[in-house]
Amino acid sequence: AQSVTQPDIHITVSEGASLELRCNYSYGATPYLFWYVQSPGQGLQLLLKYFSGDTLVQGIKGFEAEFKRSQSSFNLRKPSVHWSDAAEYFCAVGPGTNAGKSTFGDGTTLTVKP
C-alpha cells in the first residue's frame, strides 16, 4: 500500500525566510512524486514532479524538491518566501501510469508573516 506523511500540519515563516516542507512516503515500487499548492477555495496547482533522473527537481514559483530514496523523503524548499506563497501544500505519490491513483498527504498549511 502506498502512503504519504506530511509531518507538519501548520508552518509559519517570515516573509523572505527560507522554507522547507517535509514529505515522507511509502511505496512498493519506483515512486512518482508530486507537490501541489492549493489556495483557499481553489483547486490544486502542480508545483513540480519527480519521476527519475536528477534527484533535485526545479518547479514553478521558485520551488524545488529533493528526492532522497534512502530516507523515503521528498521535501519541498524555497530559499525566500513571499507573502503570496501562503497556501495549503500537498505531497502525493503514485504510479506513473495512472495519475488518478495518487495518494495525497494531509497537507501542510503555510502562513507567511510580514
Place this chain on the structure above:
Amino acid sequence: GAVVSQHPSRVICKSGTSVKIECRSLDFQATTMFWYRQFPKKSLMLMATSNEGSKATYEQGVEKDKFLINHASLTLSTLTVTSAHPEDSSFYICSASTPDSTDTQYFGPGTRLTVL
C-alpha cells in the same frame, strides 16, 4: 496549456434535490478524468475515475447511485449528486490527464456544495 474548468464554483441546494457539476478540459482532450472530494482541512479523497464512453470506476465505499458520473465527450465529465443531504456538503474537485501524459493530472478549481 492543460486547463481544467469546473462549473459551478459554488452551489447551494435544498436537501433531497440533485445537483450537477461539470468538469471540462479546455485545451486538450481528456480520455480520463477523476473526481475527488475534499473535507475541510483534509486531504483529497478519490471518488471515481471517469472514462470517456464507458462507465465510471468508483472507489470502494463510494455509492455509485448517489454520485452519478457521465463522461460523454473527450472534454466534459459531469458529477451528479442525487438526492443530496447535508452530509454531502463538501468541496468537489475534478482533474484530468492528457493522453500523452497519463502520469500527471491537472486540477479544476473545485466546486463548493452546500446542502441545506
